[in-house]
Amino acid sequence: MFIDRDSIRKTLAKRRGFFQSTDSEYPELSPVLSSSEDGRFVNEVNGLITNENIDQTQKNFMKYPFPAWGGDTITYAIGEVFSDGGVNYESIQAVIVGIAITDTDYWFPLDNTNNYLYQKTFQGVDKAIDSVFNDKKMRAITKSIFENTPLFDGVANYRDKEANQDKFVGLRFVMKTDTDLATIINKIGHQFTEAVSFNMYLYHSSQQEPIATIPISHTKANSSQWTAQTALTLRYVSDDYDSSGEFFLGYAQSELGTAQALNKEGINWYDGFDCKSCNGRSYAYYQNYSPWVSISAFSVPESSFTVGTDLFDPSLAAIGTSQTYGLNLVMTSRCDLTPFAEDQAYLFDEAINNAIGLEILKDMADNVRGTNGQANQLKPMAERQVYGDVENTVVVTTRNSLKGLSFDLSGLQSECLPCDDLKADVIMGTFTLGA
Secondary structure, eight states: OOSOHHHHHHHHHTTOOOOOOSOTTSOOOOTTTTOOSSSOOGGGGOTTOOHHHHHHHOOOOOSSOOOBOOOTTSOBOTTOEEEETTEEEEESSOBOTTOOTTOTTTEEEEOHHHHHHHHHHHHHHHHHHHHHHHHHHHTTOSOOOEEEEESOSSOOOTTOEEOOOSEEEEEEEEEOSOTTEEEEEEEEEEEBSSOEEEEEEEEETTOSSOSEEEEEEEOSTTOEEEEEOSSOEEESSBTTBOSSOOEEEEEEGGGGTTOOEEOOTTEETTTEESOTTTTHHHHHHHHHHTTTEEEEEEEEEGGGSOTTTSOOOGGGOEEESSOOTTEEEEEEEEEOOHHHHHHTGGGGHHHHHHHHHHHHHHHHHTOOOTTOHHHHHHHHHHHHHHHOOSTTSHHHHHHHHHHHHHHHTTTOOSSSSOOOOOGGGOOOSOOOTTO
């Protein structure tokens, strides 16, 4: 349901915050952890959740490790966290090139308490989104689109060689208008008359530079080979490019030398395949992916732009109906509710706030610091909130807010999250969390 779990985790976590301690003996919280986008703070979930109590009962762990710092040759946005030399740092303002991660004007080093609160916040986010969408998946409400589907079956026609004419050629993609769908290119197939190495580029019509560069090493003459991909995802809308538009995945024929691409016989990008009876499996593949993504061949003169640097004028692209330019793909189309969850983040606020508070109270209830007097005093009070299971305890409040969040999402109209038909669980109209 969430292709980029790390992205949604960070987006929703930043909406939550904790009060700064008024006692200078306790750690200062980072700018992100001490702020709240909606004015709610986790400390308000229960009076036991104070920085002082947390300091005495925290359990340090790294279930959610931060990525390694990329060095001082690139820029960083405010509020990002990276690890370097065993220490995690949060950027407290936009970081320009040439700034060391130890520069405290730009980076806030996270101590054990800050690291702990980040981990608890991420745990709370995971609990909230999983309780909603995993429940729906178990009830078969969400739809599976297609998995590991090739464009076509079988090898290309050895006699149908594509003449090199110094063009940029490849496949054009137009995505279905559904922000909850993501099409992933798992593998790129290639078949050429000779061994050849070259770069493929993925362009989007709203971006002046390629959004991905894919090195291809074709080592066997006339044979079909595959190059696996790890993060080639196409969406109708993304933070990296505008909504709608077209994708172009292609290569420059001038890089092929004397090698030539081999075309697949019987292709008709508009109807699938000319001979449905003799291309049954390929036509079945076409029926799987064509409702979600429209694919066709394209070509554009290399002289109209600098390949790999800038974008050609999309209106100059000649659209082909039968060429494959030596290419095949294996694709997967999945439901990805990351854009919805990030755009509608406010829906999760109460549930996540309560879930984070519950995770912190669990640590207080389960603490094993037997010689710590403050921790021992907190233990029975936290146990009541976590295991009491009676009205007004945090465990019950959290459960109710998670259930309310599930109901609040039940009316979504989407290929990935259609309306829930279970009458007992459907609430139509406006529903306020916690009401």
